[in-house]
Every structure is written in structure tokens, then in C-alpha cells.
Amino acid sequence: MSHEALIFSLYQTGVIQFGQFQLKSGQTSSLYLNLRKIISYPSLLQNVSAALWDSLQGASFDLICGVPYTALPIATCISLAHDLPMVIRRKEKKEYGTKQMIEGEFKPGQTCLLVEDIITTGSSLMETALELEKVGLRVTDVAALIDREQGGRENLEKKYKVHTVLSLSSLLTTLLHSTFISSSERHLIEQFLGEKAGK
Numbered sequence: 001m002s003h004e005a006l007i008f009s010l011y012q013t014g015v016i017q018f019g020q021f022q023l024k025s026g027q028t029s030s031l032y033l034n035l036r037k038i039i040s041y042p043s044l045l046q047n048v049s050a051a052l053w054d055s056l057q058g059a060s061f062d063l064i065c066g067v068p069y070t071a072l073p074i075a076t077c078i079s080l081a082h083d084l085p086m087v088i089r090r091k092e093k094k095e096y097g098t099k100q101m102i103e104g105e106f107k108p109g110q111t112c113l114l115v116e117d118i119i120t121t122g123s124s125l126m127e128t129a130l131e132l133e134k135v136g137l138r139v140t141d142v143a144a145l146i147d148r149e150q151g152g153r154e155n156l157e158k159k160y161k162v163h164t165v166l167s168l169s170s171l172l173t174t175l176l177h178s179t180f181i182s183s184s185e186r187h188l189i190e191q192f193l194g195e196k197a198g199k
Helices: 003-012 035-040 042-054 072-082 123-134 152-157 168-176 183-198
Strands: 016-022 028-033 063-066 112-119 141-147 161-167
Touching (some): 042 072, 042 161, 112 123, 123 152, 141 152, 168 183
Parallel strands (some): 063 112
Antiparallel strands (some): 016 028
């Protein structure tokens, strides 16, 4: 699937939303990317996973881990498609049983690819990488579908090789030149890109 077709699919399934939203980072935005929706569209989930896999040119790893929770189905899809072992980072430590933060079979020294849906500040990826490193896994590469271009990529690149499929600018520019969007959405995109260019 081409990047353009993927963008249109994300728009048509309501992943790309326009309005007034508060982001996890606390910032407000006229654009919200709700990648949680892709679990309801199996073919889109497969296309997103395939696009992420294609972005990993030259990367080498033994395991895969999705940042909880949105990236878990993406990582699972990649795991199944490429027979790649997977581990899961828990959001909170269990107070019973093994009390582990990282679930799955792994050996210290193995390299783990980290997968995320969107990079904003990069903090979620860094938190997950830290938990993986605590149990002896190596993280050298991180992959995300969309880079929001808000400094997260640069933060991550200090330590990891970052692979992304789409930048927010390229996604919005593609939509701007399409016939899918409404006039109010066109106005919001132009405003958003204008503010971005002015920064």
C-alpha cells in the first residue's frame, strides 16, 4: 500500500480527527490522531504493520515490543507476519506471581525493537526502553508510524536509531491536496501547516 493510500485509509476510518483536543503532553491541538481505532479494521492494521516493517531497512533485532497500549496490536501483527518473538511491557508491576514488568521469553543481551504509533515527545518510548534495558535487553532501534515533529524524534535520536513511516507535515500535505476533506478541515490544515512553518 502506498503512503498516500495509507493516509486516506487513516482519514476515512476516523483515525485523523479535527477539532480542539488536549494531547497527552498537555498541549492543545486542532488535530488528533486516534490510532486506537485501527484495531477495528484488520486490513488497515495489517497495512500499518507492513508499512512499519518496510521502514526498518538495515535494522537488526531478536525480539519486538510494542509500547502499551496502542502499539501492542501493531507489534503483534508484525510478530505474526514475520515469526518474530515478542515481549510485553506491563504498565504496572504485578504484586503477585513473578512480579515482572517484562513478560515473555527472552535472554539478557538480546536486541529488542520498540514499536510505537506516534512520536510526540518520545517519553513513552524512552520509559519502555528503560524497562527493557533493566532486564538486560538491548534497544538500538525504535519505529513509529507517525512523527508529530514536536521534538520527540530528536530526543530519541540521541540514543536510538529512529524509523518512521510518515511525518505529520507529509500526512497533512497529502490530505490538503486530496478531494476527501471538507472546507473547514482544509482551513484547519492550512492553519496548522502555517503555524508549523512559522515556528
